[in-house]
Amino acid sequence: MQDLDFTWKIGGEAGFGIMITGTSFAKVCTRSGLNIITNNEYPSLIRGGHNNFTVRAASDKIYSLLTKINLLVALNRQTIDLHKNELAKNAAIIFDPNDYQPQSGDLSENIEPLPLPLLQLARDNGGDIIMRNTVALGASLAYLGIDFKVLEEVLNDQFIHKGPEIVAQNIKMAKVGFDYLANNLKKTPLKVTRDTKETRLVLSGNEAIGLGALSAGMKFFTAYPMTPINGLITLMAENEKKLGIVYKQPEDEISGINMAIGASYAGVRAMTATSGGGFALMNEAFSMAGMTETPLVVVLGQRPGPASGLPTWTSQGDLRYALSAGHGEFLRFVLTPGDMEEAYFLSKLAFNLADKYQTPAIILVDKYFCECLFSLNQKQLDNPTALLKSVADYANSIDRGKIVNNPDETYQRFKITDDGISPRAFPGHGMHFTVNSYEHNEAGLSTEVASEIKAMTDKRSKKNELAQAEAFGPMVYGEEKADITLVGWGSTKMAVLEALKIIKDQKVKLKVNYLHFLCLSPFPGQNTAMLLQKAKKVIDVETNSQAPLAGLIREKTGIEIKNKILKYDGRQFYPEEILSALNVIEKE
Amino acid sequence: MLSANDYNSGRKPTWCPGCGDFGIWAALKNAFVELSLGPSDMVIVYGIGCHGNMYDTMKANNFEGLHGRPLPLASGIKMANHKLPVFAISGDGDAMGEGGNHFIHACRRNYDITYIIHDNQVYGLTTGQTSPTSPKGFKTKANPEGSIDYPLNPLTLALSAGASFVARGFAGDIPSLTELIKRAYNHKGFSVLDILQPCVTFNHVNTYQFYRQYGYKLEDTYDPHDKVKAFEKALEWERTGKIPIGLFYEEEKATYEDGMEQIKEKALVEQSLNPDAISKLISEFT
Numbered sequence: 108m109q110d111l112d113f114t115w116k117i118g119g120e121a122g123f124g125i126m127i128t129g130t131s132f133a134k135v136c137t138r139s140g141l142n143i144i145t146n147n148e149y150p151s152l153i154r155g156g157h158n159n160f161t162v163r164a165a166s167d168k169i170y171s172l173l174t175k176i177n178l179l180v181a182l183n184r185q186t187i188d189l190h191k192n193e194l195a196k197n198a199a200i201i202f203d204p205n206d207y208q209p210q211s212g213d214l215s216e217n218i219e220p221l222p223l224p225l226l227q228l229a230r231d232n233g234g235d236i237i238m239r240n241t242v243a244l245g246a247s248l249a250y251l252g253i254d255f256k257v258l259e260e261v262l263n264d265q266f267i268h269k270g271p272e273i274v275a276q277n278i279k280m281a282k283v284g285f286d287y288l289a290n291n292l293k294k295t296p297l298k299v300t301r302d303t304k305e306t307r308l309v310l311s312g313n314e315a316i317g318l319g320a321l322s323a324g325m326k327f328f329t330a331y332p333m334t335p336i337n338g339l340i341t342l343m344a345e346n347e348k349k350l351g352i353v354y355k356q357p358e359d360e361i362s363g364i365n366m367a368i369g370a371s372y373a374g375v376r377a378m379t380a381t382s383g384g385g386f387a388l389m390n391e392a393f394s395m396a397g398m399t400e401t402p403l404v405v406v407l408g409q410r411p412g413p414a415s416g417l418p419t420w421t422s423q424g425d426l427r428y429a430l431s432a433g434h435g436e437f438l439r440f441v442l443t444p445g446d447m448e449e450a451y452f453l454s455k456l457a458f459n460l461a462d463k464y465q466t467p468a469i470i471l472v473d474k475y476f477c478e479c480l481f482s483l484n485q486k487q488l489d490n491p492t493a494l495l496k497s498v499a500d501y502a503n504s505i506d507r508g509k510i511v512n513n514p515d516e517t518y519q520r521f522k523i524t525d526d527g528i529s530p531r532a533f534p535g536h537g538m539h540f541t542v543n544s545y546e547h548n549e550a551g552l553s554t555e556v557a558s559e560i561k562a563m564t565d566k567r568s569k570k571n572e573l574a575q576a577e578a579f580g581p582m583v584y585g586e587e588k589a590d591i592t593l594v595g596w597g598s599t600k601m602a603v604l605e606a607l608k609i610i611k612d613q614k615v616k617l618k619v620n621y622l623h624f625l626c627l628s629p630f631p632g633q634n635t636a637m638l639l640q641k642a643k644k645v646i647d648v649e650t651n652s653q654a655p656l657a658g659l660i661r662e663k664t665g666i667e668i669k670n671k672i673l674k675y676d677g678r679q680f681y682p683e684e685i686l687s688a689l690n691v692i693e694k695e
Numbered sequence: 696m697l698s699a700n701d702y703n704s705g706r707k708p709t710w711c712p713g714c715g716d717f718g719i720w721a722a723l724k725n726a727f728v729e730l731s732l733g734p735s736d737m738v739i740v741y742g743i744g745c746h747g748n749m750y751d752t753m754k755a756n757n758f759e760g761l762h763g764r765p766l767p768l769a770s771g772i773k774m775a776n777h778k779l780p781v782f783a784i785s786g787d788g789d790a791m792g793e794g795g796n797h798f799i800h801a802c803r804r805n806y807d808i809t810y811i812i813h814d815n816q817v818y819g820l821t822t823g824q825t826s827p828t829s830p831k832g833f834k835t836k837a838n839p840e841g842s843i844d845y846p847l848n849p850l851t852l853a854l855s856a857g858a859s860f861v862a863r864g865f866a867g868d869i870p871s872l873t874e875l876i877k878r879a880y881n882h883k884g885f886s887v888l889d890i891l892q893p894c895v896t897f898n899h900v901n902t903y904q905f906y907r908q909y910g911y912k913l914e915d916t917y918d919p920h921d922k923v924k925a926f927e928k929a930l931e932w933e934r935t936g937k938i939p940i941g942l943f944y945e946e947e948k949a950t951y952e953d954g955m956e957q958i959k960e961k962a963l964v965e966q967s968l969n970p971d972a973i974s975k976l977i978s979e980f981t
Binding site for chain 2: 310535
């Protein structure tokens with residue numbers, strides 16, 4: 108197969124199946140042997156407003172989207188107006204000539220218009236306005252020269268639960284579009300031949316986290332609906348009966364986290380998920396998980412704040428919040444995966460850490476990460492990349508920590524031990540015991556005695572010292588000795604690695620590497636200091652306006668990072684933006 | 696044989712002498728004995744307030760949670776291990792103020808949980824402020840001129856939200872309260888037991904004498920299966936000043952746990968991980 112690197116975008120009014128069409132396109136690409144990355148942009152509403160879905164597909168390994176589009180599918184005029192500046196040289200546009208006739212000056216000369224009477228083709232073949240997307244999907248794949256059979260399979264898998272008639276109708280619509288474009292295309296289509304050597308999974312961040320949680324033995328999940336974690340709800344709700352797990356939609360986030368704590372206390376691995384506003388409601392109980400030493404995993408999907416902020420856009424603005432959420436002093440883990448493989452393993456790891464240290468663990472992600480799709484070789488879930496190996500090895504073995512089965516009369520839930528971790532028991536299995544959100548003695552009974560308060564605080568603090576050994580990262584990507592060292596966390600990794608790849612491909616002399624942080628509490632202070640002391644010029648890259656990672660690094664290592672590349676317009680980074688910012692800083 | 700003393704942790708209660716909480720504690724212990732529920736056989740979840748301080752004196756599997764949140768905590772425990780008897784204990788501030796939202800949703804879901812509300816119409820632990828069930832005109836530190844809020848009626852709220860067992864008890868009548876607690880526990884579904892609990896320190900209106908003067912036991916002829924009649928009875932105090940005590944409403948209907956197919960055969964906590972099913976699910980993401 109020829110080397111292919113292609114970006115496709117479909118845009119239109121919300122409510123016209125943009126998301127499902129984008130997902131189908133992505134799956135046709137992966138089943139044809141391509142790697143994909145996607146993003147969807149949509150306003151916080153159901154009908155009307157502008158939606159778009161972008162897929163980058165390539166035969167090489169890719170890390171991120173690029174800014175330029177090669178094929179734009181415009182289901183309405185607005186899509187052309189909004190996205191024509193993103194078109195690459197020699198890009199093409201599929202549009203309905205009955206909606207829109209390009210005027211001179213509308214599009215630059217090297218853009219190829221591909222007029223396709225979407226609505227008419229749909230209607231002529233027994234469809235209606237909501238089938239335009241499927242006609243356009245078929246046409247897009249004809250442009251790529253993809254085997255139509257692959258699309259048939261994908262549509263079948265996508266719609267079979269709605270019945271064979273719906274599958275047949277979708278295939279018919281796609282075929283009409285496919286044939287129309289194939290017959291009217293002036294140049295030869297790109298040729299994508301099927302390569303099925305590896306099985307590619309197509310996972311969103313939500314799904315990667317959810318599958319990690321399920322394979323860690325999570326049995327109880329609560330989440331009040333909130334963008335961007337709704338994908339986790341769908342995953343758990345669709346599979347709860349098949350897998351013997353429980354998803355409970357609570358009346359609010361306060362209830363959700365308290366239910367999860369109750370389930371965890373009763374003995375099952377439990378998780379809850381939310382975004383900033385919901386997490387604010389959860390904070391009191393989050394603190395109770397710390398005080399009652401109850402394991403709990405919280406998925407926190409960031410979006411721009413403050414307050415309701417931008418519900419359907421992305422941000423990394425809640426790092427300091429995750430690190431300090433909840434009143435009082437207690438240990439929490441904060442893990443920040445940067446790709447789907449990390450999300451899967453860090454999700455599993457979070458359950459081990461929460462159980463081992465009997466404390467909450469946060470998986471801190473963002474809207475872009477939660478909802479973008481990313482292809483992944485299925486084997487990577489069994490054989491993780493070398494950098495992640497030791498973390499994944501521990502994550503793969505289920506560690507439920509210190510547990511006493513059937514304790515006797517001498518059992519004390521909060522017994523003071525050398526490492527600060529008291530053996531945990533489950534109610535209904537042996538001797539009764541008391542768990543208490545008030546400060547308590549070893550038996551769990553409340554105390555206001557100074558010596559007991561200090562002893563219990565020291566017990567919990569010991570866990571902080573012990574947990575320091577669990578800190579890992581930052582992972583070093585790129586040259587070991589570099590002129591410029593970028594630092595970042597979470598989903599920023601994807602755009603930065605793509606930028607590194609572009610720099611390498613350009614064969615310029617500049618050597619750049621990247622320190623990817625994926626465990627921010629406990630903080631890997633020694634390793635960070637060692638790496639940064641060796642670095643020549645350091646640049647902090649974050650999707651927020653206050654650079655909390657740079658602040659955290661300074662707090663933990665004393666090293667100040669002056670150069671920053673920050674983005675806070677609700678959109679994720681593109682590699683091109685990082686490169687141009689880098690050029691500016693480099694010349695300073 | 697169990698005895699009421701088997702539920703004493705050895706700590707002395709911190710309630711004021713004469714507090715209605717003593718009566719509720721005694722009735723609960725009596726009911727546990729008669730139900731043969733040992734301290735290790737059940738879980739009791741408490742909110743924060745004078746009522747909640749019972750966890751220190753009660754010997755049992757206790758979980759002292761957060762103010763207003765005992766019901767979500769209790770329902771999480773119940774869903775994870777529905778074979779465990781679960782009691783949730785709240786005050787009126789806990790149940791009707793901070794936890795009001797959880798209360799209505801617990802009623803409509805019909806978890807098999809016994810919910811005991813210590814209703815003293817005042818905030819005791821914070822030394823006397825108005826509560827959601829304080830009568831209009833009630834004078835406290837928070838409303839020195841008298842409250843201008845109308846009170847919430849926990850019984851009509853529970854009835855309209857779908858609770859399948861709704862009763863009112865009186866802390867000053869331990870034998871009758873013991874019977875009501877037993878009935879509430881034996882009811883399969885969400886049982887709401889609102890207990891009139893005199894606060895001898897901060898509520899000088901709703902006293903033992905007051906309840907003895909105006910309270911009366913629901914007649915034997917009263918049929919607790921008619922929801923409309925139950926509403927009428929539940930409104931009687933505000934309409935006539937007479938205070939009916941006893942079981943207002945009981946209905947047999949499927950519990951929340953009955954609807955959970957996943958736990959038909961085994962409690963969630965007894966089920967182990969099925970790696971093959973998860974591998975199969977993962978391979979569906981192609």
